[in-house]
Amino acid sequence: MTAVSKGIIYTDKANCQDCYKCVRNCPVKSITIKDGQAMVEQEECVLCGTCIDICPTHSKKYRLDLQLFEKMLEEKDKPVYISLAPSFPVYFQNCTTSQLIQALHSIGVQGVSETALGAEIASYYTRKYFDSYPGGVLISSACPSVGIFLQKYYPQIYEKYYSEMPSPLGYHATYLRKLFGKSIRVVFVGPCIAKKYEADTFSDIDLALTFKELDEFLANKDVKPEKFNNEGEYCTEEAENARTFPVPGGMIKTVHPDAPLLGTRTFAFDGMNELKLFFDQFKGTYENLFLEVLACENGCINGPIMRHISNPAFNRLNFIQQLEISEQPEEKKYNLPLKVERKGKGLKKSLPGEKQIEDILEAMGKYTEEDMLNCNACGYFTCRDMAIAIYQEKAEINMCVSYMRKLAENKASALLKADPNGIVILNERLEIISYNPSFAAMFQISETMKPKKMQELMPDDDFFEVLTKNRNITNKTYHFPENDLTVKVSIFPIENYRLIGAIFNDISEEIQSKQEVENLSEITIANAHKVMNNQMKSAQQIAKMLGDVTADTKILLHDMIKLAEKFKQ
Numbered sequence: 001m002t003a004v005s006k007g008i009i010y011t012d013k014a015n016c017q018d019c020y021k022c023v024r025n026c027p028v029k030s031i032t033i034k035d036g037q038a039m040v041e042q043e044e045c046v047l048c049g050t051c052i053d054i055c056p057t058h059s060k061k062y063r064l065d066l067q068l069f070e071k072m073l074e075e076k077d078k079p080v081y082i083s084l085a086p087s088f089p090v091y092f093q094n095c096t097t098s099q100l101i102q103a104l105h106s107i108g109v110q111g112v113s114e115t116a117l118g119a120e121i122a123s124y125y126t127r128k129y130f131d132s133y134p135g136g137v138l139i140s141s142a143c144p145s146v147g148i149f150l151q152k153y154y155p156q157i158y159e160k161y162y163s164e165m166p167s168p169l170g171y172h173a174t175y176l177r178k179l180f181g182k183s184i185r186v187v188f189v190g191p192c193i194a195k196k197y198e199a200d201t202f203s204d205i206d207l208a209l210t211f212k213e214l215d216e217f218l219a220n221k222d223v224k225p226e227k228f229n230n231e232g233e234y235c236t237e238e239a240e241n242a243r244t245f246p247v248p249g250g251m252i253k254t255v256h257p258d259a260p261l262l263g264t265r266t267f268a269f270d271g272m273n274e275l276k277l278f279f280d281q282f283k284g285t286y287e288n289l290f291l292e293v294l295a296c297e298n299g300c301i302n303g304p305i306m307r308h309i310s311n312p313a314f315n316r317l318n319f320i321q322q323l324e325i326s327e328q329p330e331e332k333k334y335n336l337p338l339k340v341e342r343k344g345k346g347l348k349k350s351l352p353g354e355k356q357i358e359d360i361l362e363a364m365g366k367y368t369e370e371d372m373l374n375c376n377a378c379g380y381f382t383c384r385d386m387a388i389a390i391y392q393e394k395a396e397i398n399m400c401v402s403y404m405r406k407l408a409e410n411k412a413s414a415l416l417k418a419d420p421n422g423i424v425i426l427n428e429r430l431e432i433i434s435y436n437p438s439f440a441a442m443f444q445i446s447e448t449m450k451p452k453k454m455q456e457l458m459p460d461d462d463f464f465e466v467l468t469k470n471r472n473i474t475n476k477t478y479h480f481p482e483n484d485l486t487v488k489v490s491i492f493p494i495e496n497y498r499l500i501g502a503i504f505n506d507i508s509e510e511i512q513s514k515q516e517v518e519n520l521s522e523i524t525i526a527n528a529h530k531v532m533n534n535q536m537k538s539a540q541q542i543a544k545m546l547g548d549v550t551a552d553t554k555i556l557l558h559d560m561i562k563l564a565e566k567f568k569q
Contacts, residue, residue, distance in 0.1 A: 007042035008063050008196045009052065015059035020399060022051040022060060023379025027272035028153060031379070032394045041394070044347060046149040047194035048272050048295050049304025062193045065207055066217050072185045072207065079110035081180060081235065083172050083205075085190030086116040086243040087301045091211040091309060095225035101232025103218060103225035111180070111235030115188065118172025119242035121334050123254040125165050130255075130264065130290075137161045137289045142168050142245050144194035145295035146275070154279050155344020161284060161291075164339045166202070168245060169195065173204035174336055179236065189214050191246075191303030194295070210305045246300035251292045264288045271297035352391040360387040364403045377401040422487070422504030430454050430463050430500070442485060442506055463500055466491045477507075486511045 018036035023029065030044035031051065040051070040060070051060040072080050082104055092100055101112045119142065126140065140163040141147065147167075150158035166174070173186040188195050188208040199208035209217075218225065244250030249268040265288055269278065272295050296303050352360070361383060366372055372383045378399040380386040389395035398404055416423055422439030426432055431453050439445070443457050454460045458480070462473050473491040480486070488505045 007040060007045065008047055008193060008200075009040050009045060009049070010061060010063070011037065011039050012059045012061055013037055015057040017057050017059070019056060020377070020379040021054055021056060023395075023399075024376060025050050025054050026379075027276055028149070029380070029389070029394070033396050033399060036396070036398075044152065046145050046152065046272070046295070047197055048145045048149075049193045050272065052193070053304045053307050062210075063196060064213060065196070065209060066213055069187065069207060069209060069213075069217065072187065073108040075185075078183050078185050079180070080108065080185045080187055081176050082109050082112045083115045083118070083169060083176070083186060083188045084112055085188070085192070085211075085246070085300065086114060086119075086239070087191050087246040087303070087306070088189070088211060090301050090306060091191065091215070092225065093309075095228075096230055098230040098232040099225045099228045101234070102228035102230075103223050103232075105232065106223055106228070107218070107221055110184070112232070113172070113176060113234050113236040114239045114243070115169055115172050115190065116239035116242040116245060117236060118170070118175060119168035119245040119251070119254060120239050121171040121175060121336060122165060122168045123242060123251070124334050125171075125336075126163075126251075126255045129165075135288050137284055137286050137291065138163060139291045139293060140165070140251065141293045141295075142251060143293070143295045143300070144192070144198045145272075146293050148194065148197065149272070149275060149295065150279070151342075151344050152347050153276075154282075155346035157279060157282060157284070158344040159342055162342050164342055166338050166340050167198065168242070169198060169205060170202050170340070171336060171338065173202070174338060175334070176236070177204055178336070191300055191305045193304055212305050248294055248299050249292065250299070252290070264290050266290045266292070268292040268294075270294040270299055349392060352388060356391055357384060357387045360390050360397075364397055364400050365406055366403075371402075373402050375401065420506075422506070424454070424502050424504070425494070426454055426463060426500040426502075428467060428498040428500075430460050430467070433499075438506075439504060442483070442487065442504055443480075444483060462489075462491055463502070466493055467498075467500055475505075484508065 016037040018033070018038070020033070020038070022038050023031045023033065027048065027050065028044060028046055030041045030046070032039045032041050038051075038059075049062070052062060072078070084100075088100065089097070095103070104112050122142070129138075139150070139157070139161045144167065147158070147162065150162055165171075169188055173188075176186055177184060185206045186204060187206060188199060189211060190208070191211055192208075193210065195208035199205040242250075242254045244253050248270045252266045252268055265286075267289065268291075269275070270293070274297075275293060275295065294300065300306075361367075361372075364383070364387070366383055374382045378386050378395065378401065380389060380395070383400075386395055386400065390397060416436040419436060420438055422436065422442045424432060424435040424439050432451055435445075443451075445451065451457055454463055458478060462476065465471075466473055470493050472493075473489070475488045475490060478487050478489055485506065486508045488507055489502055490505075491500065491502045493499070494501050
């Protein structure tokens with residue numbers, strides 16, 4: 001397996017493209033880059049789902065619990081009850097509430113109830129709390145990511161100001177067990193990935209699924225909610241005003257729908273970036289302030305599972321349109337006086353000293369303030385932040401775009417300078433924009449006399465043809481007698497940039513050597529002919545001399561024979 005599934009959100013390494021988009025967008029920088037791949041740091045992650053939403057290759061994934069859900073449905077002695085988040089109409093737009101309930105019954109779910117009912121219980125206890133409100137600041141949220149965020153990154157604020165009451169889902173799960181027995185299974189279905197953490201840590205919640213998981217499960221079972229009749233009903237009473245919890249300010253409105261909390265200022269805000277900016281400056285020096293906070297911008301209706309349905313404004317509009325709110329809600333009383341112990345964990349991170357930061361920055365080629373581009377391409381707000389991340393082994397130096405560009409330029413420059421071939425680059429107007437020292441030497445270019453266009457050095461017809469026809473010209477020979485230069489030139493287009501590149505191979509010495517060989521051959525042949533002529537003359541003279549001597553010898557021998565015959569007679 002290529003996926004690293006050590007947590008609720010993890011990375012599929014096979015698809016991760018080291019683009020650093022998750023680092024740039026993660027509000028708490030809980031991403032570690034190792035060997036160019038982005039891994040989720042489970043201890044630092046707040047489960048907001050931002051990385052899943054923005055990952056261009058979909059390599060960020062969350063834990064799927066469908067197999068466990070199916071196993072629960074098979075255990076008939078422990079019936080499954082669904083806690084259905086109030087934002088479901090935004091996701092399941094093609095069916096009614098009754099049809100969805102019928103569809104859930106068809107797969108073996110015993111009962112369906114609104115999570116908003118748990119929100120009404122949470123609101124009830126919040127009102128009771130304000131009856132004896134001691135003043136100061138109270139922070140409350142239905143969102144697990146907010147609690148995780150404050151617990152890890154602002155532990156003192158979490159311990160001192162965060163509400164001790166369970167979340168609406170926690171109240172709802174406990175309420176369902178009170179109604180239907182301790183042995184039931186409570187499964188939450190909603191737009192939130194972080195609810196899986198709540199299910200893992202709160203004993204009354206057995207499992208949390210996203211709308212997307214449930215939709216996939218129904219599709220695998222060939223169950224189409226829109227095909228069912230409208231006879232499905234909730235197994236409990238319906239919620240009244242708490243269905244507004246998924247939008248910012250919905251909790252405040254539910255806690256005291258007719259008027260603001262008596263003697264208390266209320267303030268709602270949302271979005272992880274807003275949370276971070278706010279709590280960075282939060283001092284707690286406020287009197288009678290109730291803060292409602294949601295991690296997702298525009299609230300739960302724009303959770304990580306919902307963002308691809310439509311834009312946030314339409315998600316909110318569609319949600320508001322389906323709300324049914326009682327104008328005069330009935331006052332209900334509940335007997336679930338639950339409290340959750342709030343202890344801030346706080347993350348312990350080693351920080352480098354100033355000298356260590358400077359050493360890392362210098363290794364990145366950043367010596368002065370002008371070198372600190374702070375471009376955020378690496379994912380960190382400043383070069384200094386990245387240096388700290390490198391020290392903490394969460395980042396790699398090659399994440400710095402300016403460093404890598406300079407490194408590439410230096411390598412390319414070194415190669416070009418060392419290349420014995422002449423290299424030149426032209427723009428689409430055939431103007432010279434760059435060349436190496438070998439090219440300058442070939443054409444005797446000086447610092448005081450630099451040509452602007454290629455036609456100042458040679459005819460540019462071939463360059464124009466390469467530009468317009470987008471084809472290569474290879475090993476074409478050009479001779480420049482004024483420079484005593486002969487070259488073979490390869491011209492090629494640099495695609496997507498409307499640039500032309502050319503490589504000049506100086507073959508002048510080769511041509512000269514070839515000419516010298518040809519000249520030497522001609523001299524040698526001429527000399528050979530001369531020698532051969534002389535040899536022929538000598539041979540002829542020798543032959544003549546030999547011929548004369550032979551004739552004389554023949555006469556002499558003839559005379560001697562005659563004389564000998566006379567003596568014989």
